Amino acid sequence: MDFAATKAMFHLPEGVIYLDGNSLGPLPKTATARVKAMMEEEWGELLIRGWNAAGWFTQPQVIGDKIARLIGAEAGSVTVGDTLSIRVFQALSSALDLAEVKDKSRKIILSDTGNFPTDLYMAQGLIDALGRGHQLQLAEPEAVEAMLDASVAILMLTEVDYRTGRKHDIGRLTRLAHDRGIITIWDLAHSAGAVPVDLAKAGADFAAGCTYKYLNGGPGAPAFLYVAPRHQRHINPILPGWMGHDRPFAFTHDYAPAKGIERMRIGTPPVIALAALEASLDIWDRVDMAALRMQSMRLTDLLVSQVARLCPLLELASPKDAAQRGSQISFRFKEGYAAIQALIARGIIGDFRAPDLMRFGVCPLYNDEADVMAAAAHIAAVINQRLWDEPKFLQKQAVT
């Protein structure tokens, strides 16, 4: 893999080392022209004819298949659109239906304290709406395995923890879950484009993820949903929008689900946003995930060792073993919020998560060894010289 070549494909602002691709990836240089062409040549010139002539209708499947390759999913098993929150809601509803066919007595939806909050909120919203006695139970991440028993209907986890980068083992947990009759839902928000994922090999049931982090689709880029081919035809979607209808343009009063993954489509696809995402996925088409993972482990190891050497005040919050984490490194520091502000002022962009986590995403597509070395030096300078301890950095915490 020629990572210098991929780095040249992104717009990276002058004077910035960007280590926040785990939150929002940078702009691919081709994305603006792609969106402009879509708007002027397709929307502008074709107008309504674009739905067929420019392939807008089938875009969610075409782009779904591009993402499928990155997460080891079967062709035709991924669709794109809506937000990750909605996708989790759909997956969980379908998983509960499938679970009840097998065993109505199981009422536990098991997740962990490292899951991203919106997944938990949506799960609770669904449980309350259904009123079928399900219960959301949160384990510590390390305790999940021990809790996989016959009371559990669904195991719903985020593979890579958004706070620390700690990584679950999808293959192992899916196997253990299946051994105990449990259906799995994997949130790949911090996995897709960050670590190799092989959903088909793992025998995963459902997965969802977003495309604005490592996949660089742009702010608010649409989410994706995976449903294992063996489950697709058994699903009655809880959100049966017309785009998931078998014949959307028959405009019948009654819903009939489309074949396969298409039944998980809901409303009109976000065509402009999908054009930006497609430009980014053209870069991903050339990426070998195994080579990317090697480089990610090398670079995150380098960040860990450099910070340990230069700045012993910072406590590593991520797993020390690169195999146990995703593509980000987090440190605990009581004054982390102000320290991140001071780093951003110096052009080192990471972010902060309450109560005390400084997060740095490391993305081989555009972060190289020189970036990591420079970032470590700046981190050490800010922390060791208490450069964060200035009024301008100690403002009330903003929403980022």
Added chain:
Amino acid sequence: MDFAATKAMFHLPEGVIYLDGNSLGPLPKTATARVKAMMEEEWGELLIRGWNAAGWFTQPQVIGDKIARLIGAEAGSVTVGDTLSIRVFQALSSALDLAEVKDKSRKIILSDTGNFPTDLYMAQGLIDALGRGHQLQLAEPEAVEAMLDASVAILMLTEVDYRTGRKHDIGRLTRLAHDRGIITIWDLAHSAGAVPVDLAKAGADFAAGCTYKYLNGGPGAPAFLYVAPRHQRHINPILPGWMGHDRPFAFTHDYAPAKGIERMRIGTPPVIALAALEASLDIWDRVDMAALRMQSMRLTDLLVSQVARLCPLLELASPKDAAQRGSQISFRFKEGYAAIQALIARGIIGDFRAPDLMRFGVCPLYNDEADVMAAAAHIAAVINQRLWDEPKFLQKQAVT
């Protein structure tokens, strides 16, 4: 209102008279540059800092307030994002909750056969999920009023029929519904930007709509949701995404709804799509809806009278009285699909809805009297000379 000036603000392809803005509005000339600037200057340069520095977080409310003016909604009562299907699901869930507080015995969700199918599908999906014994009942549009009795919990209608343009009276039906203890949901997909709407004056409870038709936000542009201020604080969202949390960046495990309309936000807002929509709404900021309505009635009347004169074979499917319809005209014609194809080949873009409807949207912002006169002449030529009766137009019906 200077409609020649607004017409100049849109890109309209050479040789095309566009009468399908009721399905997808045309490209505002400023939209491409606006999106390019958002992508390059905000996403590209600010990266993650754009959430605060460029106002991405508050965009759904800022844009919601722009739409609020067009539909007579109170400031702070409209949010933007997701699709209309999702918005209907949210509105109906909340409406059912409110209805049950007053009277648990009411189980009927009354709609009509002119409602857009996705609204009906989503309603049925919700009913099935809730399992609380609700029932979706469809009346003929003219029979709705007579069915507003004490068995009805919710009246859920699309104001302007997507097929014929027939228009319900929001004020009257809302008043009758309220008199009988019924909560209302109005789908404004074919109303916003087409006819004056005054939700506050009507005392409406919920409303939703899309922005890619008359509002010209682009293919798949995000939807909007209105919740009457008096209801907002009583709603427990069925789709409680993190962006609707009172403190999204506290990342707590438990959901707590945001104040007001913001609790109806779900996931990360579609920032690129919102930039395109905002460019379009800048045009709408200057539009006087009463003047637009006058012009719309004048132009649709002209289309009706010209077609009646030139082409008596076509049967008017829209109400004859302009006050009774929205901003489109539909004709019934057995070979309507082929006839529309023949018209499109001549540059007159309308569309077809099964089984036999030829639809023509008339949008004063960019359609003028000359367009309508020319369109009527082409329609007459195609129909009277059987120009549709050629093999190339008689292909199997495509998805548009």
